[in-house]
Amino acid sequence: MDRVFHHFTTLACAAQIIDEGIRLGRMIQVVEQGYVQMNGYQWLTTDNDYDQAWAAQSPQLRGRTEVRLSVVVPALEFNNLKHWVDICGDDDLAAALKEQGGCDSWWLFKGVIPPEWIKAVLSHEDFAKGEPGWSELCACGAIPTQKMMNGKALDMAEDVCDACYSEKFKAKMLRTGGLH
Numbered sequence: 295m296d297r298v299f300h301h302f303t304t305l306a307c308a309a310q311i312i313d314e315g316i317r318l319g320r321m322i323q324v325v326e327q328g329y330v331q332m333n334g335y336q337w338l339t340t341d342n343d344y345d346q347a348w349a350a351q352s353p354q355l356r357g358r359t360e361v362r363l364s365v366v367v368p369a370l371e372f373n374n375l376k377h378w379v380d381i382c383g384d385d386d387l388a389a390a391l392k393e394q395g396g397c398d399s400w401w402l403f404k405g406v407i408p409p410e411w412i413k414a415v416l417s418h419e420d421f422a423k424g425e426p427g428w429s430e431l432c433a434c435g436a437i438p439t440q441k442m443m444n445g446k447a448l449d450m451a452e453d454v455c456d457a458c459y460s461e462k463f464k465a466k467m468l469r470t471g472g473l474h
């Protein structure tokens with residue numbers, strides 16, 4: 295099953311990422327001589343909350359949660375996904391990051407995340423205003439598997455996931471008396 299992850303960025307960087315994909319990420323590793331930066335690793339998280347623990351440290355870091363991009367990684371690419379806690383090692387840097395909390399949600403994708411995998415974009419500001427943003431995902435954030443009529447015309451069909459489909463279907467049946 296494909297999986298949904300999120301990538302947070304600044305308003306300034308969002309347009310370029312939407313256009314070119316997520317490709318400039320890097321991972322830092324501690325070596326004897328100090329640190330090495332390894333290009334080609336994109337940061338993802340399973341946590342969709344704009345209040346990311348890593349961003350609470352400074353206003354500059356908070357700015358990096360201005361926009362949330364939701365990405366669907368196809369199951370065939372899971373071999374390129376690494377859970378950060380499995381590969382972070384036990385150096386001081388890793389310990390400091392773990393101390394902040396929330397790192398169980400962090401994943402790294404080895405390679406480039408193409409623009410086609412980006413399925414939803416919503417700024418923190420619009421989220422706060424209750425705007426839906428742009429999304430091809432179900433309203434709950436999951437991958438849609440069904441279409442459901444939400445209006446009169448067929449072209450108003452809404453993409454929903456299995457769970458929301460059953461909920462909505464049940465609610466509709468109860469409303470119309472089709473289910474007792």
Ligand SMILES: [Zn+2]
Pocket residue numbers: 432433434435436454455456457458459
């Ligand atoms: Zn749903």
